[in-house]
Amino acid sequence: MQTTVAALSLPDTELVRRAVADPPHWAGRKILPWDEDAFRAVEPFVVEKYWSGQHSINVFEVVGTQHPDYQGMTWLEFLQQGKRMRQNLALQESNPDYYLEDAVKLPTMYYVAIDGSGWYVAGDGNHRTCIARFMFHRMGRTMLHGVNVESYRTDRHAAEVFRALREMITRKGLPLLAEPYREKLSRDDTGGWMRETYRVGILLRDLAKGTEEVLAPMEAERKLDGIKRENRLRRWWRRIVG
Structure with a gap:
């Protein structure tokens, strides 16, 4: 039934x-x-x-x-x-x-x-x-x-670098602030359609120095790698000196 x-x-x-x-x-x-x-x-x-x-x-x-x-x-x-x-x-x-x-x-x-x-x-x-x-x-x-x-259309690489950089800053308690950055480059439109393009990056503020800079995704990735290297060197030095 x-x-x-x-x-x-x-x-x-x-x-x-x-x-x-x-x-x-x-x-x-x-x-x-x-x-x-x-x-x-x-x-x-x-x-x-x-x-x-x-x-x-x-x-x-x-x-x-x-x-x-x-x-x-x-x-x-x-x-x-x-x-x-x-x-x-x-x-x-x-x-x-x-x-x-x-x-x-x-x-x-x-x-x-x-x-x-x-x-x-x-x-x-x-x-x-x-x-x-x-x-x-x-x-x-x-x-x-x-x-x-x-x-x-997004820059997935930039989004991933931003996420990793922000996580590193939080985990290490660094005096840095990372924010997304986007700048409009162009706009084309007529009746019924529109296309905009943007340049994206990461705005990095150094709270200790009072400075800020806009990093392209590759620059931000190098910055992240630099922070990782500094942390590895600190750990190595602490093991050496006891």
């Missing part, structure tokens, strides 16, 4: 029936969670930011979402169980051309990506993204047009 009730409660459209009868190879993949903490950790080291209000994406490169209710579901589970999936499937059946048109999607479909790791739904568009994947799979299509995107 439970199986019958569950089956009857599923959305019953041609798209769903085909997906259940012959699932695409990716249908069992889990929808990944957007890691906001990880993004905030590298955000100060963004070297390029791009935004467009009328972009096209490969819908099969959408890998996750910021919405906590859908994180961890498979794409097929989401197609069957999404909170507003029934309404969205009805709209897809009555107007499939909506997904094929170049016009800006309304309501807005919004995606974010960082360092080419795949798109994450960042606002409206979770249900429509899922529907588009199954619909396009059957049609042999890939591109979903008229969506909003934000993409970021």
